[in-house]
Amino acid sequence: MGWTGSVLIALVLAIMAVASVWYAASRLDRMHRRVDNAWNSLHLQLTRRASVALGLAHEGLWDPVSSMVVAEAARASLEAPPWGPEHSELSAALRAATGDRAQIEADLRVADREPLLRELASAWYRAILARRFLNEAVTMTVRLRSRRLVRILHLAGRTPMPESCDIDDAPPDGLVAG
Amino acid sequence: MRIGLVCPYSFDVPGGVQFHIRDLAGELIDRGHEVSVLAPAEDLARLPAHVVAAGGSVPIHYNGSVARLSFGPLAARRTRRWLAEGAFDLLHVHEPVAPSLSMLAMLTASGPLVATFHSAQTKSRAMRVASPLIRGAMEKIVGAISVSEDARRTVMDHLGVDSVIIPNGVHVDVFAQAAADPRWRATAERPVVAFLGRLDEPRKGLKVALAALPRVRAAYPGVRLVVAGAGDAADELGQLGPHRAAVELAGPISDAEKAGLFKGCSVYIAPQLGGESFGIVLVEAMAAGAPVAASDMAAFRRVLDDGRLGRLFRVGDAEDLAAAIVATMGESAATGRQVEAASLAVRRYDWSTVTERILAVYETVSGR
Numbered sequence: 001m002g003w004t005g006s007v008l009i010a011l012v013l014a015i016m017a018v019a020s021v022w023y024a025a026s027r028l029d030r031m032h033r034r035v036d037n038a039w040n041s042l043h044l045q046l047t048r049r050a051s052v053a054l055g056l057a058h059e060g061l062w063d064p065v066s067s068m069v070v071a072e073a074a075r076a077s078l079e080a081p082p083w084g085p086e087h088s089e090l091s092a093a094l095r096a097a098t099g100d101r102a103q104i105e106a107d108l109r110v111a112d113r114e115p116l117l118r119e120l121a122s123a124w125y126r127a128i129l130a131r132r133f134l135n136e137a138v139t140m141t142v143r144l145r146s147r148r149l150v151r152i153l154h155l156a157g158r159t160p161m162p163e164s165c166d167i168d169d170a171p172p173d174g175l176v177a178g
Numbered sequence: 179m180r181i182g183l184v185c186p187y188s189f190d191v192p193g194g195v196q197f198h199i200r201d202l203a204g205e206l207i208d209r210g211h212e213v214s215v216l217a218p219a220e221d222l223a224r225l226p227a228h229v230v231a232a233g234g235s236v237p238i239h240y241n242g243s244v245a246r247l248s249f250g251p252l253a254a255r256r257t258r259r260w261l262a263e264g265a266f267d268l269l270h271v272h273e274p275v276a277p278s279l280s281m282l283a284m285l286t287a288s289g290p291l292v293a294t295f296h297s298a299q300t301k302s303r304a305m306r307v308a309s310p311l312i313r314g315a316m317e318k319i320v321g322a323i324s325v326s327e328d329a330r331r332t333v334m335d336h337l338g339v340d341s342v343i344i345p346n347g348v349h350v351d352v353f354a355q356a357a358a359d360p361r362w363r364a365t366a367e368r369p370v371v372a373f374l375g376r377l378d379e380p381r382k383g384l385k386v387a388l389a390a391l392p393r394v395r396a397a398y399p400g401v402r403l404v405v406a407g408a409g410d411a412a413d414e415l416g417q418l419g420p421h422r423a424a425v426e427l428a429g430p431i432s433d434a435e436k437a438g439l440f441k442g443c444s445v446y447i448a449p450q451l452g453g454e455s456f457g458i459v460l461v462e463a464m465a466a467g468a469p470v471a472a473s474d475m476a477a478f479r480r481v482l483d484d485g486r487l488g489r490l491f492r493v494g495d496a497e498d499l500a501a502a503i504v505a506t507m508g509e510s511a512a513t514g515r516q517v518e519a520a521s522l523a524v525r526r527y528d529w530s531t532v533t534e535r536i537l538a539v540y541e542t543v544s545g546r
Contacts, residue, residue: 027314034320041545122538129342129542133321136340140317143338 298455359438383449389496
């Protein structure tokens with residue numbers, strides 16, 4: 001094989017190497033953007049859930065004590081970042097206020113309570129979805145960043161390693177059907 | 179919202195995924211969304227206005243049956259054009275790992291992407307072949323949906339992707355309020371056992387149903403086995419001998435006829451041998467108030483709540499199927515309780531609930 005052949009092979013290998021690095025970098029970039037978007041979406045849905053909860057507290061869906069506790073927790077949730085413990089506290093307050101499965105099923109049969117509870121269920125389901133989609137994106141990104149090519153070439157740059165969101169968003173039993 | 183739906187399988191032939199997409203598009207349009215469906219199709223005259231045909235399809239063995247899929251440069255070009263012209267707020271592809279339009283759309287798409295996994299049997303060999311490219315495409319799925327727990331586990335095992343479960347939808351009230359079709363209405367002397375599914379697709383289990391027939395006839399000499407579905411089963415039917423007289427071929431039936439059959443039958447049987455991830459027909463039969471007996475496989479066991487909502491028999495076991503049919507028709511009090519519980523349980527599969535959940539995914543994914 002002459003030197004032109006060797007150069008040609010080297011050139012092809014170099015192009016392939018560059019292409020695979022470019023492909024890995026673009027995938028990583030897309031995943032980082034997906035994680036950012038997922039945090040924004042989670043923030044939006046948690047804000048909505050807190051607004052609905054605050055509204056329900058003022059509508060008199062619950063007894064005055066429960067309403068006060070929920071309203072306070074909802075205000076804190078509205079001001080908290082999406083990873084804050086305030087959302088878990090709102091979840092706990094709402095679970096206590098809405099009661100057990102029997103209570104929720106009874107309330108769903110009362111004409112002026114049913115739409116309010118449905119509104120809460122709907123907002124809560126979206127918050128659950130948003131957190132699951134975020135954590136899935138985080139898992140994929142971490143997996144991608146653990147690849148040798150990504151680590152050796154520092155393809156992630158200075159973007160911090162994404163972390164999953166571990167707030168407690170377990171809904172009251174019987175509110176959001178599984 | 180402007181929503182693009184991609185169907186991998188040809189709209190020219192009936193199928194669970196096609197029906198799901200057709201009905202979902204209808205529900206979304208009813209709620210005021212703009213919807214366009216991209217699907218393989220050649221018979222353009224029968225397509226609704228919102229379905230865009232991506233051209234012809236090729237029969238491919240996939241997931242234990244023959245699927246009609248579109249691929250190749252023409253399909254790729256049409257997919258790119260549909261995406262460009264659609265300018266969708268959200269793209270929803272179905273069965274994304276099938277080598278099809280869904281995958282073509284995923285490779286091209288840049289906006290928010292939702293994907294629904296229908297199958298519980300993913301071809302991992304095909305996935306390993308194209309692995310790096312497919313992995314890149316999978317990372318574009320912001321909201322992954324599985325139609326059942328079984329489908330979710332398959333996706334988790336093969337692709338390492340977690341998904342939320344939203345079942346397939348059924349128009350529960352249409353089935354609940356249907357009138358029994360006089361052609362197939364059961365009487366005390368002539369009970370009706372209903373079977374639905376392609377006759378020439380072994381995994382639908384027609385063979386098991388036919389093998390169970392002699393035992394059922396011993397207990398109920400007037401029993402009629404009504405077999406609805408396309409395909410040819412002359413060989414199997416020829417081997418039945420004197421029992422052939424009890425089998426009635428209804429051919430392919432419409433949705434309305436299906437509801438009428440369920441409404442009047444004594445029992446609907448689902449003797450599938452495998453490859454089922456959900457069991458939509460089972461839910462439809464339950465919605466119509468038909469007693470049901472189904473193969474004891476994970477997907478059906480879940481739909482029947484471990485036998486609380488209908489009887490389960492060992493997969494592929496004709497003797498056990500015959501016993502289940504005889505028990506369903508003989509033990510009327512127990513069967514009545516199952517039917518009553520089933521009519522409540524199927525509400526979670528109603529399109530009103532299912533559409534609300536899918537829209538929740540759309541809104542979460544698109545950040546609305």
